[in-house]
Amino acid sequence: MKKRVMVVDDSRLVRVQLQDALAGTDYEVAAYCRSGEDAVAQYDSVNPDLVTMDIIMPGMDGIDAAKMILKEHPDARIVMISSLAYEDTFERARKIGTRGFVDKPFYQEQLLKVFGEALD
Amino acid sequence: MNSALTQEELEQILNQAVQDITERTAGVRLHQGEQSPGEDLCTVHITFDRGFHTSLTLCADTSLLYRMARNSFHEELLEPEDLEEFGKEYLNVLCGRIASAMFQATRIPAHFNPPVFYHGRYEPEGREIQFVLTYSNEYNEGAQLIHHVPCPEDGNGAEGTLTEGSI
Numbered sequence: 001m002k003k004r005v006m007v008v009d010d011s012r013l014v015r016v017q018l019q020d021a022l023a024g025t026d027y028e029v030a031a032y033c034r035s036g037e038d039a040v041a042q043y044d045s046v047n048p049d050l051v052t053m054d055i056i057m058p059g060m061d062g063i064d065a066a067k068m069i070l071k072e073h074p075d076a077r078i079v080m081i082s083s084l085a086y087e088d089t090f091e092r093a094r095k096i097g098t099r100g101f102v103d104k105p106f107y108q109e110q111l112l113k114v115f116g117e118a119l120d
Numbered sequence: 121m122n123s124a125l126t127q128e129e130l131e132q133i134l135n136q137a138v139q140d141i142t143e144r145t146a147g148v149r150l151h152q153g154e155q156s157p158g159e160d161l162c163t164v165h166i167t168f169d170r171g172f173h174t175s176l177t178l179c180a181d182t183s184l185l186y187r188m189a190r191n192s193f194h195e196e197l198l199e200p201e202d203l204e205e206f207g208k209e210y211l212n213v214l215c216g217r218i219a220s221a222m223f224q225a226t227r228i229p230a231h232f233n234p235p236v237f238y239h240g241r242y243e244p245e246g247r248e249i250q251f252v253l254t255y256s257n258e259y260n261e262g263a264q265l266i267h268h269v270p271c272p273e274d275g276n277g278a279e280g281t282l283t284e285g286s287i
Contacts, residue, residue, distance in 0.1 A: 013145060013192055013209040020194075083216020086223050103220070104213050105144045 004030035006048035008039040010057045021108040036065030043069050055082040070097045077118045137217040146188035150255035157181045157262040163242040164207040164235050166215055171230035177266040184261035204237040211235045
């Protein structure tokens with residue numbers, strides 16, 4: 001059975017790239033959310049195996065959205081995907097309990113490796 | 121802490137980012153050259169603040185931007201708003217890569233604002249061009265990445281070493 005991924009990103013480009021990268025793998029996109037608020041609201045009903053979370057989005061950013069989801073669901077597996085690949089961003093994301101970081105634009109191999117580690 | 125970049129180093133960071141991001145996101149190979157975009161062009165502009173006070177302007181032939189957008193979105197028929205959406209997202213990813221590379225070189229985190237899209241050429245006010253990187257693809261479609269710095273108020277140019285707050 002495929003692992004269900006909830007994609008949280010306001011970028012159409014990233015949504016298409018994720019769809020391409022996950023085609024033919026053990027993962028499928030279960031839902032798209034365009035904002036942090038949307039992700040927090042939809043998490044319960046989607047109940048994904050994994051969440052990919054952008055950081056910079058209009059409204060609530062990805063770090064705050066991840067924090068809110070993890071507060072309610074401490075076992076949530078969240079991987080941050082961002083073009084802002086700073087060490088302090090990695091550190092902030094790691095501290096709140098997210099499971100990995102992928103920088104944009106990503107390679108399929110790198111993405112699947114981080115997904116696998118996040119689900120271990 | 122090394123908080124300075126020479127113009128040459130910055131040009132190298134920008135050039136690597138443009139070539140890599142364009143190929144990876146849009147499947148288009150750009151080569152540095154002399155050919156400027158023609159009359160039918162679009163501009164996407166982004167400003168950096170906190171860390172580096174600079175701006176980048178991408179001017180590209182509309183046909184090139186459409187080609188990149190079609191490849192990226194996997195759609196043959198695109199509306200003008202698709203072109204705008206692509207142009208902004210492309211520059212966002214490009215600037216993320218540039219900001220990360222500048223951080224690696226200087227340890228200064230940069231922040232950039234949402235990009236703005238224009239049909240035609242746009243030149244930001246209160247800024248002067250520091251350098252221009254010119255590109256073309258195999259179809260002779262052209263693009264330019266223009267690095268702007270704030271106009272000097274004291275008559276000093278922005279040449280030489282690029283430091284925090286001034287690039």
